Amino acid sequence: MTSNRSQSGFTLLEVVVALGILTVGVSAAISLFAAGTASHRRAVDKIRAIEISEMVLASLEGSIRDGATVTDLVNSPPWNPQVERWPGIAVEVRYGTISKQQARDKLLVNVKQGRDGARDVSYRTISSEDYIDELLVEIHVRWISRGQGSEEVFRQIVPRMRSIRLPIP
16 A cells, blocks of 8 residues: 655755754854954953053153153152052053164174184164153053963153143242
8 A cells, every 4th residue: 555645854864964054053153252252352451451551651641740750750650559450460661762863873883803704793882962852661561361471562752841830839
C-alpha cells in the first residue's frame, strides 16, 4: 500500500545546515561585540587622559598667572590634589623654553680621525640665552589598562605672563 499524503517538516540535512549558519552568525556577532567593547574601553581611557591633561594645564596656567615659577611648579605641583581623585593615573609634567635664536643656533661638530681610522666625535651648541617668554609644557598621562601600561602625551605652549590683578590692600 502506498500512502499519498505529502510529508511536511525539515530533513536532517536542512537542520544541520541551518544550525551551521546560525553558529557562524552568532560567533561573528560575539566577536564584533568583543571588539566593540575593547574599542570603547580604549576611547574612554583616552578621553579620561584628555580630561586630566586639561585639568593639569588649567591648574598650571593659573599658577603661572599668579606668579609661580617653574621651580615652584616642580617642587609643589598644584594639580596633585585633583589628580588624586583619579585612581590608577600617574601624571608627569616636563618643561622647556624656546630660544629666540632657536632657528639660528649653531651646532659645532668636531670630528677627529686617527691613523687607525677611529673617530672621536664631539658636539657643542652655541645657543642664545635670550628666551621668548613662553614655556613648553609636555604632560604625560599614564595608566594601566588590561594589565598593560598605556600613556598619552600632550604638548602645549604656555605664555609666562604675570597676573594683572590689582594688589590686595
